[in-house]
Amino acid sequence: MTQARIQERLDQRDLFRRGNKDGLGLQAVAGADFGDDGAVGKTRYPRNQGAHDVLPPLETNSFSFGCQVGIPPTREASMTAIATAQQQQEGTDLLSRLRFSILSLELVPGEPISERSLEAQFKMSRTPIREALFHLVRDGLVIREGRGYAVAPFDMEEIEEVFAFRDIVEPAAVRLAARLATDAETDAIRRSITLGHQEFTPERWLDLGLDFHVRCAALSRNRCLTAAMQDVTLRTVRARWLSFASEEGRATTHREHSEILDLICAKDETGAACAVLAHSAAVRQDVRKAINSARRFMGRRGVVGE
Incomplete structure (x- = not known):
């Protein structure tokens, strides 16, 4: 060398x-x-x-040191996080809009739903639409039909089962509510139902229809009873809307809700339990009558059961 x-x-x-x-x-x-x-x-x-x-x-922010703690996120990472948050909010808004369209009967029971039509209607991608449909299927408002979806029809047998279950759960909930509720809690519910009656809109009524019985159940401090009442009211609110469209129906509901709340405020456990049973029986009768009257415009696909 x-x-x-x-x-x-x-x-x-x-x-x-x-x-x-x-x-x-x-x-x-x-x-x-x-x-x-x-x-x-x-x-x-x-x-x-x-x-x-x-x-x-x-x-220090190279690939070999990318796992170090304390390195500030890059601009691209920040933009990705913002975009993800926006997509999540859009998905939540889409779910709310679809749920309202179904509960208010804008989407008729039995009506087919396709992902492609929802994409065109809401100008959104397939992923948030599928997520929204997944939640609606879980809530019982949409059903799978072949390779597509449809708005869940009124199931008369299920409605009877729901009201029977309600007659077990709600009296127990209001008995506890009469025992445990504070004046501040009942005053807040009273303001809500009064506002909903005086300044009626379909959106506010749907919120109130889902809200009153659930909020009264929440006064029981029992999460299982509250969750059960939330499921019950969600499953019957579409049918309730059929009978609530008239001013007379809204006035009756407001009066009966106010009476139930008065009994809870008075710590009258037995009276509150009897009041919700009477209210449930009246609602059940109104619902059956309203669905039978609406069969002609919903068609055969809109009602199943009896």
């Missing part, structure tokens, strides 16, 4: 050692100027200068 070649190998070893000493390892060698034969070129690091003085410093 020639003297020049030996010197080149010694210089290469020296370069590697100084790179390791500075904590850069092979990067010092990788940044050097290699000739065609693989030997280090004529440009040398000065003896009093480390590799870190010549090579550019490692970026």
Whole structure:
């Protein structure tokens, strides 16, 4: 081996050692100027200068350090997080709009629903539409029909079962409510039902229809009773809307709700339980009558059961 070649190998070893000493390892060698034969070129690091003085410093946010704690998110990551939050909000809004369309009978029971038609109607992608339909199927407002979907028809047998279950759950809930509710809680419910009656809109009524019985059940401080009443009211609110469209029906409901609340405020457990049973019986009769009257415009697909 020639003297020049030996010197080149010694210089290469020296370069590697100084790179390791500075904590850069092979990067010092990788940044050097290699000739065609693989030997280090004529440009040398000065003896009093480390590799870190010549090579550019490692970026602390580079791939090899990407898992370090405390590195601020990049602009791209922040924009992605914002876009994700917006998509989640749009999905929530879509679910609310579809639920209202079904509960208010804008979408008729038995009416077919396709993902493609919803995409065109709401100008949204397929993913949030599928998520909304998943929630509506879970709530019993939409059913799978072949490879598509349809608005759930009125199931007369299910309605009877729901009211029978309600007659077990709600008296127990209002008995506890009469025992445990505070004046502030009942006053808040009274303001809500009064506002809903005085300033009627379909949206407010749907909120109130789902809200009054659930809020009264929540006064029981029993989460299972509250969840049961939420399910019951959700399953009957569409049918209730048919009988509530008239001013007379709204006035009757407001009066009966107010009477139930008065009995809860008076700590009359038995009276409150009897009042919700009487209210439930009247609602059941109104619902059956309203559905039978609406059969002609809903068609055969809109009602199943009896």
